[in-house]
Amino acid sequence: MASFGPIAPHYDLLMANVPYDMWAGYYRLLLTRHQLDPDTLLDVCCGTGTLAELLAESGYQVTGFDLSEQMITEARRKAVAKDLQIEYHVADATSLDLPDQYEGAYSFFDSLNYITTLEGLRDAIHHVARHILPGGSFIFDLNTPYAFEQRMFDQEDQRKRALIKYYWKGDYNPETKIIRVEMDFERNDEVFQEVHVQRAHSDEEVRDALRDAGFITCDIYDSYTLDRPNKTSDRVHYVAILPD
């Protein structure tokens, strides 16, 4: 069963309470903290492009890509409706081959956890690095193993007036570090399912992959703060920078 297929037209409804504005502000805070000032940005696994839109509205020149054709269809539709010049591509992060390079890349909302092998993670970081100009940055978040252990995906909204009802149940295997989440959705009279699979990449794996891809700086934060992660951080943000 596909992920980010049937849900694509309803994704923004599902994300209605997600604070993308705050995320855009946090991304810019991390740029400032690391004395980074990109003009051109690559949104890695951009989904329906909500963060790309906010950053484009702030004056960045944004290009986004995503594996899901349905998510990119939504992103393109929204950009046209908002008259935003955002270029979108359907592409796989693990084999990315776009014509341009960018001063910064970012990936939010546990997108890289959807790459479910260590080899895939390393390929994605390697390919993204090749699309970043010297001195440029890659800032991304990841769900931690702690988040999966705490069953963060076990969620539901069955309220009568919910715009989209859902019931999610995750099954986490700490040996493989893989979580498989069965997701049931109901919108008006339409009922559909998706299965989402994520991997809890370890900090050591991520740092090794970043170093091997050529990044020299690697900082990590407890998400949406400037604090170091702690044992109960469920999401972390990495800031990785290429040499000049």
Ligand SMILES: C[S@@+](CC[C@H](N)C(=O)[O-])C[C@H]1O[C@@H](n2cnc3c(N)ncnc32)[C@H](O)[C@@H]1O
């Ligand atoms: C949770 S969504 C986040 C989307 C967007 N970043 C946001 O903040 O709303 C994860 C996205 O990652 C995409 N994705 C998963 N694996 C990918 C891959 N190998 N290459 C590109 N995109 C991928 C999915 O299609 C999905 O749109």
